[in-house]
Amino acid sequence: MVHCPECETTLDDADDIEFVETDAKTGFIRASKRFYTANCAACGRTLGSGVAGAKSNAGAA
Numbered sequence: 001m002v003h004c005p006e007c008e009t010t011l012d013d014a015d016d017i018e019f020v021e022t023d024a025k026t027g028f029i030r031a032s033k034r035f036y037t038a039n040c041a042a043c044g045r046t047l048g049s050g051v052a053g054a055k056s057n058a059g060a061a
Contacts, residue, residue, distance in 0.1 A: 004040040004042065004043060004045055004047070005045070006040065006043050006045035007040065007042050007043040007045070009040060009041075009042040009043070011040065011047075015041060016040070016041050016042070017038050017039065017040065017041060017047070018038075018039045018040075018041045018044075019036055019037070019038055019039075020036065020037050020039060021034055021035070021036055022034075022035045022036070022037065033051055033052070034051065034052040035049065035050070035051055035052075036049060036050050036051075036052060037049045038050075
């Protein structure tokens, strides 16, 4: 059984975690990567993060 270190909520279902996408524009050629955080759905504490690679539209609107 996994628990949130902040609020001690049991994390045993997909609805117990919220994935949030954050954009970051980098470089001089308008490239953009997708950064994700996995947060506890009950209290919002960040539990982990990752990078999903470049967006297909290079970050344009």
